[in-house]
Amino acid sequence: MAKVDLTIRIAGENGEGVLTVGDVLAEALARLGLHIYTFKNLPAEIKGGASMVQVRVGDTLVRSPGDAIDVLMVWNQENYDAYIGEVRPGGVVIYDPGECEADAGHDAQQVGIPLQAITKEVIKVMKSKNVLAFGVLTACIGIPFEIGRRMVEESRWGRRKEFLESNINALQHAYDHIKEQGIDIGVRVPVNAPDSSAQLIMTGNDALCMGALAAGCRFYSGYPITPASDVMETLAKAMPRVGGVLLQTEDEIAAITSCVGASFAGKKVLTATAGPGLSLMVEGIGLATMEELPVVIVDVQRGGPSTGLPTKTEQSDLQLALYGCHGEAPRIVVAPTNAEDCFYTTVKAFNLAEKFQVPVILLSDQHLSQRAQGIPRPDMSNLEVVERKRPSESDSKDPAEFNRYAMTEDYISAMSIPGRDPQHYVATGLEHNEHAHIAYTPEAHLMMTEKRLMKVESAAKEPGFVDRYGSDDAQVGLIGWGSSEGPILEAMDRALAKGHRVAALIFKMLAPLPEAEARAFIDSVSVASVVELNASGQFASYLQSRLCIPLRRFNKYTGLPFKAIDIEEYIEGVINNG
Amino acid sequence: MVESVAEIPQKKIKDYRSEVKPTWCPGCGDFGVLSAIQRAFAAKNLEPKDIVIVSGIGCSGRLPEFVNAYGIHVVHGRALPTAAGVKLANPDLTVIAVGGDGDGFAIGGGHVPHAVRRNVDITYIVMDNQVYGLTKGQPSPTTPTGMAALKRSTSMPKMAPYEGVLENQLNMLAMVLVYGGGFVSRTFSSQATQMSEIIGRAIDHNGFSFVQAMSPCPTFYNTYDPWKEAFVDLPEDWDSADRIKAIDKVMYEERDGVFHSGIFYKTDDLPSYLTKMDSVYEKAYGGESVSSVDALLDQYA
Numbered sequence: 001m002a003k004v005d006l007t008i009r010i011a012g013e014n015g016e017g018v019l020t021v022g023d024v025l026a027e028a029l030a031r032l033g034l035h036i037y038t039f040k041n042l043p044a045e046i047k048g049g050a051s052m053v054q055v056r057v058g059d060t061l062v063r064s065p066g067d068a069i070d071v072l073m074v075w076n077q078e079n080y081d082a083y084i085g086e087v088r089p090g091g092v093v094i095y096d097p098g099e100c101e102a103d104a105g106h107d108a109q110q111v112g113i114p115l116q117a118i119t120k121e122v123i124k125v126m127k128s129k130n131v132l133a134f135g136v137l138t139a140c141i142g143i144p145f146e147i148g149r150r151m152v153e154e155s156r157w158g159r160r161k162e163f164l165e166s167n168i169n170a171l172q173h174a175y176d177h178i179k180e181q182g183i184d185i186g187v188r189v190p191v192n193a194p195d196s197s198a199q200l201i202m203t204g205n206d207a208l209c210m211g212a213l214a215a216g217c218r219f220y221s222g223y224p225i226t227p228a229s230d231v232m233e234t235l236a237k238a239m240p241r242v243g244g245v246l247l248q249t250e251d252e253i254a255a256i257t258s259c260v261g262a263s264f265a266g267k268k269v270l271t272a273t274a275g276p277g278l279s280l281m282v283e284g285i286g287l288a289t290m291e292e293l294p295v296v297i298v299d300v301q302r303g304g305p306s307t308g309l310p311t312k313t314e315q316s317d318l319q320l321a322l323y324g325c326h327g328e329a330p331r332i333v334v335a336p337t338n339a340e341d342c343f344y345t346t347v348k349a350f351n352l353a354e355k356f357q358v359p360v361i362l363l364s365d366q367h368l369s370q371r372a373q374g375i376p377r378p379d380m381s382n383l384e385v386v387e388r389k390r391p392s393e394s395d396s397k398d399p400a401e402f403n404r405y406a407m408t409e410d411y412i413s414a415m416s417i418p419g420r421d422p423q424h425y426v427a428t429g430l431e432h433n434e435h436a437h438i439a440y441t442p443e444a445h446l447m448m449t450e451k452r453l454m455k456v457e458s459a460a461k462e463p464g465f466v467d468r469y470g471s472d473d474a475q476v477g478l479i480g481w482g483s484s485e486g487p488i489l490e491a492m493d494r495a496l497a498k499g500h501r502v503a504a505l506i507f508k509m510l511a512p513l514p515e516a517e518a519r520a521f522i523d524s525v526s527v528a529s530v531v532e533l534n535a536s537g538q539f540a541s542y543l544q545s546r547l548c549i550p551l552r553r554f555n556k557y558t559g560l561p562f563k564a565i566d567i568e569e570y571i572e573g574v575i576n577n578g
Numbered sequence: 579m580v581e582s583v584a585e586i587p588q589k590k591i592k593d594y595r596s597e598v599k600p601t602w603c604p605g606c607g608d609f610g611v612l613s614a615i616q617r618a619f620a621a622k623n624l625e626p627k628d629i630v631i632v633s634g635i636g637c638s639g640r641l642p643e644f645v646n647a648y649g650i651h652v653v654h655g656r657a658l659p660t661a662a663g664v665k666l667a668n669p670d671l672t673v674i675a676v677g678g679d680g681d682g683f684a685i686g687g688g689h690v691p692h693a694v695r696r697n698v699d700i701t702y703i704v705m706d707n708q709v710y711g712l713t714k715g716q717p718s719p720t721t722p723t724g725m726a727a728l729k730r731s732t733s734m735p736k737m738a739p740y741e742g743v744l745e746n747q748l749n750m751l752a753m754v755l756v757y758g759g760g761f762v763s764r765t766f767s768s769q770a771t772q773m774s775e776i777i778g779r780a781i782d783h784n785g786f787s788f789v790q791a792m793s794p795c796p797t798f799y800n801t802y803d804p805w806k807e808a809f810v811d812l813p814e815d816w817d818s819a820d821r822i823k824a825i826d827k828v829m830y831e832e833r834d835g836v837f838h839s840g841i842f843y844k845t846d847d848l849p850s851y852l853t854k855m856d857s858v859y860e861k862a863y864g865g866e867s868v869s870s871v872d873a874l875l876d877q878y879a
Contacts, residue, residue, distance in 0.1 A: 200878040213871045240862035241869040245666045250692040254659035261663025380872045418648040426642045426649035
């Protein structure tokens with residue numbers, strides 16, 4: 001059993017810097033060898049509104065945001081009122097008595113520390129309030145001052161040399177204050193935890209960017225949109241360093257069509273967006289399907305429809321990703337499950353796009369994209385990277401004899417590249433024949449429709465996109481996809497520990513559907529239920545339509561991620577009530 | 579021993595003709611534009627494998643099919659961002675975007691200012707016939723205001739049966755000049771030699787170059803006769819370095835009932851996107867070899 005499993009939430013007015021406190025704390029704890037799982041819940045405005053970051057820390061793997069808050073730090077009344085109800089009985093609340101009034105009616109140890117007043121009157125540098133708050137937290141959870149000091153020096157606060165002195169001063173005051181007031185919340189985080197596998201600390205979006213570059217992506221075009229803008233900003237710095245091009249376009253339509261152009265000219269290409277942008281891209285995605293051009297499209301899902309919940313999480317773009325387009329427009333849809341997997345699934349997304357010459361949509365979400373995780377450093381020398389099929393040396397150099405869309409056994413044809421291959425052709429969004437010439441005949445449409453469909457259908461046989469966990473003879477079988485994996489597996493483990501027979505099947509590829517695995521799993525469990533963060537059960541409906549098997553559904557649609565306890569209670573309910 | 583030098587044979591117009599015969603109506607101005615483009619390629623002796631012609635939707639969007647070169651025929655209105663993607667992916671390519679007035683200035687109009695300010699080194703040829711041809715004669719953004727049912731038009735009366743076209747006519751040259759275009763020109767499909775010369779100079783321009791190629795539609799809006807009368811060359815002493823004069827010129831053409839052909843404005847003082855990228859690379863990796871992706875991971879360690 002875990003000796004340490006602590007959920008810490010820091011909340012204040014948006015723009016005050018609470019997020020930085022959480023980021024630095026999470027990173028510092030991960031550097032001690034502890035496992036972290038962060039969760040951010042922000043308003044959609046730049047200044048104002050309740051803003052919070054939560055850090056769950058454990059000495060064994062933590063896979064969900066945390067069921068209840070162990071330590072809550074709030075900077076003002078609004079956040080006190082908003083979150084006091086989520087503190088576990090007997091938990092700790094650190095509040096600023098100058099900014100808010102504590103309600104004695106709660107079963108929590110409430111500690112008043114005047115953060116604002118100490119910063120203003122003692123530290124005298126308002127920028128150091130973050131470090132004071134950080135110091136209060138690290139002191140409270142038993143991290144020695146010297147380690148706290150090193151954490152500050154190595155953090156983003158340490159890079160601003162002109163503030164370093166006041167920052168260290170603030171840290172010292174925090175430790176002195178905790179000591180003088182005799183505050184002891186009874187928590188000690190180990191400072192020499194055994195696990196040192198966390199060599200890199202990355203958010204889902206960081207890992208996704210590095211995965212794209214590792215796969216050979218050298219062209220990005222995109223339009224700013226929450227919560228996908230991090231991808232563009234990270235690549236704006238990284239892409240030129242590896243000799244690539246990053247283009248901020250005038251809209252998402254230009255983003256996807258620039259990608260189509262660059263892919264036609266031989267580059268591995270990426271665009272990242274969120275739901276509203278994906279809606280604008282669907283025509284371009286159909287174009288890539290028709291012209292058989294590899295393109296990777298990342299959708300960092302947020303709550304919808306319309307502008308919806310720009311800063312909250314949801315798995316509700318699945319149907320758009322699966323079906324969004326006129327005509328028969330097969331594509332591949334994949335979904336990474338955690339920050340580390342964002343790296344590997346992005347590499348695989350590029351490999352699939354190149355191998356099958358199709359658009360690949362990667363479904364991330366706000367929660368996954370922004371949560372930090374300590375991960376082992378990927379071994380670049382062992383990474384499988386796939387390149388698209390090109391004309392071979394033995395092929396005729398004469399364009400008149402080159403069939404860009406040749407029907408082959410695996411439906412994949414060689415693609416010539418402008419500037420490199422003499423076998424020039426005209427790619428067209430109109431129906432065409434093997435020679436790429438426009439053709440409206442029944443034979444041409446039949447042949448090419450089948451080519452596009454069969455090629456993509458065969459991708460369902462690619463290994464490594466479905467994982468089964470838990471009992472072989474489960475009473476309850478949970479089916480999930482993407483970022484819900486962590487909470488599902490944590491809930492499953494808790495149920496198994498109680499002696500229940502529970503299993504889980506997690507999909508990282510949603511289209512084409514790995515149907516055999518789905519069918520075998522459903523056949524092997526007494527009750528199969530699809531667990532996903534949307535209202536209508538989009539994956540459940542899709543599975544049912546493909547498998548013709550009725551499935552139960554467990555849905556959450558609050559804009560917040562699953563907690564393990566949500567799913568644990570659902571499992572209990574199924575076991576007790578059938 | 580005679581030293582043998584492998585000569586690159588001079589290409590001819592026919593070397594750029596594809597096996598696909600144009601599907602345009604007899605007398606379409608686009609034939610003249612196609613041949614002017616092919617003539618410009620021949621004059622530069624370009625290798626077909628190094629050319630990419632990008633088009634959207636419309637009669638003129640079919641043009642890449644008829645050229646013996648690489649081409650990409652995309653969705654309606656998106657030739658410009660696609661062309662930018664092609665050029666940025668491989669700067670050694672000659673990239674030409676083509677399309678009509680509806681494709682470029684109605685559905686695709688939002689891309690024009692950004693293509694201009696981005697200044698990627700591509701040439702954009704707009705075959706302007708002031709009408710939607712492929713959908714059979716609806717008014718386009720450049721159809722003259724008040725233009726009523728035409729003698730030979732079948733669809734125009736359906737779209738504007740009472741008062742003619744209500745919307746004002748767009749002045750695409752004024753727009754591109756005001757957006758900050760560094761090469762702004764107009765030619766007429768009936769003046770083949772001048773058109774191929776201007777297209778050639780547009781290709782040579784390092785940056786975004788704009789060619790309004792007036793190209794009548796004899797089927798739905800036959801403007802051959804009035805345009806032959808209205809077309810005059812820019813004065814011989816025209817100063818194409820003066821942007822304000824160029825704007826002035828294009829603003830008064832409608833009042834004066836003339837179309838000028840020639841290069842209204844050209845400047846070499848606007849560095850292209852790719853030229854600017856050189857200094858980005860210089861700063862990003864010090865002009866030496868590029869970083870490995872593995873090295874980029876260090877920032878997360």
